[in-house]
Every structure is written in structure tokens, then in C-alpha cells.
Amino acid sequence: GAVVSQHPSRVICKSGTSVKIECRSLDFQATTMFWYRQFPKKSLMLMATSNEGSKATYEQGVEKDKFLINHASLTLSTLTVTSAHPEDSSFYICSARDLGQGAQGAFGPGTRLLVL
Amino acid sequence: GNSVTQMEGPVTLSEEAFLTINCTYTATGYPSLFWYVQYPGEGLQLLLKATKADDKGSNKGFEATYRKETTSFHLEKGSVQVSDSAVYFCALSLPLGAGGTSYGKLTFGQGTILTVHP
Numbered sequence: 570g571a572v573v574s575q576h577p578s579r580v581i582c583k584s585g586t587s588v589k590i591e592c593r594s595l596d597f598q599a600t601t602m603f604w605y606r607q608f609p610k611k612s613l614m615l616m617a618t619s620n621e622g623s624k625a626t627y628e629q630g631v632e633k634d635k636f637l638i639n640h641a642s643l644t645l646s647t648l649t650v651t652s653a654h655p656e657d658s659s660f661y662i663c664s665a666r667d668l669g670q671g672a673q674g675a676f677g678p679g680t681r682l683l684v685l
Numbered sequence: 686g687n688s689v690t691q692m693e694g695p696v697t698l699s700e701e702a703f704l705t706i707n708c709t710y711t712a713t714g715y716p717s718l719f720w721y722v723q724y725p726g727e728g729l730q731l732l733l734k735a736t737k738a739d740d741k742g743s744n745k746g747f748e749a750t751y752r753k754e755t756t757s758f759h760l761e762k763g764s765v766q767v768s769d770s771a772v773y774f775c776a777l778s779l780p781l782g783a784g785g786t787s788y789g790k791l792t793f794g795q796g797t798i799l800t801v802h803p
Binding site for chain 1: 721727728730791792793794795796
């Protein structure tokens, strides 16, 4: 149980375009989803926390207009990187949790974004 | 604030060697502690966890004990295998009583790259 999927697994786009990444909880209802960003050979940085039906809470330094998060249902959250630039290239990982899973929830496999 | 500090890597070992990756933390209250593993090109997988002082988490031959007195959660394995080559992350999460959206939010250490040679 506790399976989280992400789509796409890899995306290459041109600078200036927007990219949407989906995070789905497959066998449970995720009341909370977290979005992380991982730079090469670096740790994961929490970008934002989203709770179903409410606005996402962004970490300090993360541009909310740049990284749009929508948690429209208990099984789906989306991260849209708007007007992507090469510096947005990174590995984006989501994690999903419900209260029954304890603190850590489950992680998705990640989405590698490359902006040319 | 909350933080996690891991031993600097990379760590290179021969197969069947003993592994220790140090992890210390700073947190308000009593966090839960985790070790995650990330294999090349993949997402994170939970390796083990401990939720209170003196708890020992274990999985796949790996162990870590929650030491409140030294604020540590060192990862150990008695005999590593080539297949253990990966990046290991120590992390903490605040307890439910920390309030609001803090619960479940993970703070990660910087990661330690482990390479095991045959």
C-alpha cells in the first residue's frame, strides 16, 4: 500500500513554456501533499505543502506565482512551473500523506525537468 | 529552527565492510527520525524510522537508534553489499502536536553518497 505516482517521469521543454507535473496517491486518500525540489548532488528542499481544497503553503524563498500548486482532490496534486527557465531544471519529488500513515507518508518516484 | 546534519560523503567501501553514516539533528520538541535511500535515477524510499527516544529502526540489515541525549540517529550496517550503493538521507519530522501543516513536513540532511565495490 501507500503508492504515489508522478507524471511525467521526465520532461524536456523550451524556455518560456509552462510544465505541469502530476502527483497521485494510488491507493489512499492524501489529505496533505508536499512538493520537494532536489538539485544535483544536493539534498531535498521543501517547496510547498498543499492540503486538499485549500491554498498551498509555500516555503520562504519559493515564488508562488512561479510554482503553481493545486490540490483539487484527495488523490491528485499538480505542480505547474510557469514560464520555465533553465535554472528551473531540477528533480521534483512529491510526497503524499494521510493521517493514518504517520508523519512521513510516501514519496513519488520524481520528475526530472530539463529546460533548454 | 529544525535541522539535520549528516556525515560528509562520499563514502566508499568494499563489499562486506561495516558501514556507519552519522546523523545529528536539532529540533524543537520530539521529532520522528527517518533514513531514506535513493537509488540512481529513482525517488526516495523509506529505509527505516524511529518515533521516540531509544527506539531502534531496522530494515534490510540497516539499523539506527534514536538517541535523545546525543540528538543522533546514526545509520549502521554490519556487512554492506554492492546493491547498497545509493544516496542516504537522514530526515526528521515534527510530531502531530507541533501544529498545522508542520506535521509531516520533512527536514532532510544533505545526503551521503555510498559506493560499495566488489
